[in-house]
Amino acid sequence: MELFSFLHYWVTITAIYSIFALSLNFQYGHGGLVNFGQVFFFCFGAYTVAISANIGVNPTVSIVLAMGVSGFVGYLMSYTARNMGGTYWGIATLSVGEIVRLVFLNEDWLAGGANGISFDVKIPYFATLTVILTVISFGFTKMVMHSPFGRVLKTIREGDDLPLSLGKDVFNFKKKTMVIGGILGGLAGALFAYQKQFINPEDFFPIETFIVWAMVVVGGRGNDMGTLFGAIIVQIFYVGTRFAKDFLPLGGDTLAALRMVVIGLLIVLIMMYRSKGLIPGKRRIYKVE
Amino acid sequence: MYLMMPQLVLNSLITSAELAIVGLGLTMCFDILKFANFAHTELAVMGAYLGFLFNVQLNWSLPLSFLLAAVLTGLFGMLTDRVVFKRMREIGDVIPMITSLGLSIAMRNGVRAIWGSDIRVYNVELSAGTRLLGAYITPSQIWLLSIVFVAMIGFHLLLKRTKLGKAMRATSDNRALAEASSIDTEKVVLFVWFIGAAFAGLGGCMIGWDTQLDPMMGFMIVIPVFCAVLLGGIGNVYGVMLGALILGFVQNFGIFFDFGGIINLGGALQIVDRLMIPVDYKPAIPFVILVIILLFRPSGIMGKQKGK
Numbered sequence: 001m002e003l004f005s006f007l008h009y010w011v012t013i014t015a016i017y018s019i020f021a022l023s024l025n026f027q028y029g030h031g032g033l034v035n036f037g038q039v040f041f042f043c044f045g046a047y048t049v050a051i052s053a054n055i056g057v058n059p060t061v062s063i064v065l066a067m068g069v070s071g072f073v074g075y076l077m078s079y080t081a082r083n084m085g086g087t088y089w090g091i092a093t094l095s096v097g098e099i100v101r102l103v104f105l106n107e108d109w110l111a112g113g114a115n116g117i118s119f120d121v122k123i124p125y126f127a128t129l130t131v132i133l134t135v136i137s138f139g140f141t142k143m144v145m146h147s148p149f150g151r152v153l154k155t156i157r158e159g160d161d162l163p164l165s166l167g168k169d170v171f172n173f174k175k176k177t178m179v180i181g182g183i184l185g186g187l188a189g190a191l192f193a194y195q196k197q198f199i200n201p202e203d204f205f206p207i208e209t210f211i212v213w214a215m216v217v218v219g220g221r222g223n224d225m226g227t228l229f230g231a232i233i234v235q236i237f238y239v240g241t242r243f244a245k246d247f248l249p250l251g252g253d254t255l256a257a258l259r260m261v262v263i264g265l266l267i268v269l270i271m272m273y274r275s276k277g278l279i280p281g282k283r284r285i286y287k288v289e
Numbered sequence: 290m291y292l293m294m295p296q297l298v299l300n301s302l303i304t305s306a307e308l309a310i311v312g313l314g315l316t317m318c319f320d321i322l323k324f325a326n327f328a329h330t331e332l333a334v335m336g337a338y339l340g341f342l343f344n345v346q347l348n349w350s351l352p353l354s355f356l357l358a359a360v361l362t363g364l365f366g367m368l369t370d371r372v373v374f375k376r377m378r379e380i381g382d383v384i385p386m387i388t389s390l391g392l393s394i395a396m397r398n399g400v401r402a403i404w405g406s407d408i409r410v411y412n413v414e415l416s417a418g419t420r421l422l423g424a425y426i427t428p429s430q431i432w433l434l435s436i437v438f439v440a441m442i443g444f445h446l447l448l449k450r451t452k453l454g455k456a457m458r459a460t461s462d463n464r465a466l467a468e469a470s471s472i473d474t475e476k477v478v479l480f481v482w483f484i485g486a487a488f489a490g491l492g493g494c495m496i497g498w499d500t501q502l503d504p505m506m507g508f509m510i511v512i513p514v515f516c517a518v519l520l521g522g523i524g525n526v527y528g529v530m531l532g533a534l535i536l537g538f539v540q541n542f543g544i545f546f547d548f549g550g551i552i553n554l555g556g557a558l559q560i561v562d563r564l565m566i567p568v569d570y571k572p573a574i575p576f577v578i579l580v581i582i583l584l585f586r587p588s589g590i591m592g593k594q595k596g597k
Contacts, residue, residue: 034386080583083584086382086386087324087325087382088583089583090383091583092580092583092584094512095512098512098573098576099573099576099580102569102576106570207394210391210394213387213390217387253401253405254401254405257398257399257406258398260394260395260397260398260401261395261398263391263395264391264393264394264395264397266391267387267390267392267394268388268391268392268395272373272377272388275380275384
């Protein structure tokens with residue numbers, strides 16, 4: 001029975017993080033936007049659910065609301081990407097993520113501040129629901145990437161010059177990319193809140209962003225299948241090492257630290273030897289007659 | 290507020306000194322290697338804990354411990370370049386940046402795995418502060434300010450008076466041209482890593498001495514250090530000193546400043562009563578400044594036009 005409840009937990013958390021990783025992959029892998037503040041979508045999604053559940057909004061509506069709020073945050077954030085590229089934007093998003101966390105930490109009236117906020121609304125068949133939503137998100141990104149929009153996005157990833165020369169409004173595309181990434185990130189955050197039933201600002205440290213980055217770079221940037229694979233690997237490892245303390249003579253804190261050392265080194269090694277990830281995105285070749 | 294003025298100035302100077310000595314290496318690496326090294330402040334943590342190893346665990350004297358810690362951190366910086374970043378010279382700025390992020394996670398948690406998450410202090414006697422121009426200053430703070438000051442002067446002389454400094458400036462200015470003038474730029478890069486990492490390690494020791502050792506401290510200063518670097522303009526070593534100074538003062542004075550005065554146009558209007566930044570938001574000040582600089586003036590206020 002214990003094994004079953006563990007598997008149940010693992011499937012749920014992996015599905016949630018898969019959606020989160022798909023949201024980052026959509027921005028970075030497909031759109032080339034280096035977002036180091038991805039956690040703020042997660043954060044807004046989770047807090048929207050927690051706050052709305054506390055005032056008695058029904059779960060479906062609150063999840064849609066969470067997606068809407070995060071999508072809107074993505075829309076606002078996209079304005080910072082207007083005249084900022086690569087590295088600079090990465091640093092800026094990291095700061096914004098921390099600012100968001102500090103606001104939720106210090107504004108007690110909003111969502112309990114450091115004490116966090118809990119609610120008691122359970123969704124039936126939650127694990128199944130998360131898996132279904134993962135599949136839907138996967139299908140959705142696949143569909144978007146096969147549309148004309150997706151094809152332009154791929155050229156934007158390689159630099160602004162080519163799409164500009166074809167008369168594409170690059171900023172507008174980035175804006176839409178941020179909104180879609182925000183909606184998916186908000187969905188992941190919303191499910192995270194329903195899974196935990198309690199959230200506080202400690203759930204949204206920048207390390208969450210970096211774990212999702214590990215998933216995307218391990219799997220292969222620009223490849224949604226690879227991203228799911230990366231999410232599964234990192235989660236197996238992340239959850240699995242909790243059992244390591246049963247047969248290793250190490251304290252819990254040391255083990256938690258070692259786990260993060262391995263995740264960090266994993267990012268470094270993948271970037272050194274396989275910067276396209278374990279399953280690199282396929283380049284589609286169009287035959288010209 | 291006027292009574293606290295000397296103390297605030299002193300606190301600002303100390304914050305600035307810490308940011309400047311850590312930021313110096315970051316701005317040089319950023320300039321020459323063209324990527325944002327998120328692992329740079331972790332070098333400060335490493336230096337601080339190496340100092341702890343020598344000073345507390347091996348019971349060596351404080352100056353010797355700090356010196357050894359700085360040198361070893363410098364060597365470690367060179368090692369990371371040789372092993373990790375050297376192969377990434379020609380593939381743009383995003384991949385080395387993500388790599389440095391992974392490295393920073395590994396280093397921070399490596400320190401945590403070895404020395405634990407508990408707060409540590411160096412083996413020094415706590416001494417009462419002396420009163421100086423209306424502010425209380427501890428001996429460690431006097432040392433901190435003087436050491437950072439000497440390090441900055443030393444670095445300035447190195448940059449302006451030695452052949453190596455000239456090679457460094459040439460490499461930063463135009464790498465291809467420097468190579469054409471038979472400067473071994475790879476050697477310069479290695480030296481930049483050494484001195485940048487050693488300064489960061491020394492800075493970590495200073496922060497640890499002034500306050501305490503915490504594996505998370507590298508993460509806590511990463512954004513302020515980036516902020517100082519970007520304020521001064523990337524690659525501008527004097528800019529980072531100025532940026533650190535500005536940030537140090539804004540951070541310490543910012544929470545005492547009444548913005549109501551500005552909104553009321555100096556008393557002409559009576560829109561708001563008092564408007565001050567809550568103390569809880571003190572850590573957010575560098576974040577906000579950073580986002581504002583990046584949005585409006587990414588080349589920094591000293592304006593070495595390099596931009597995107």
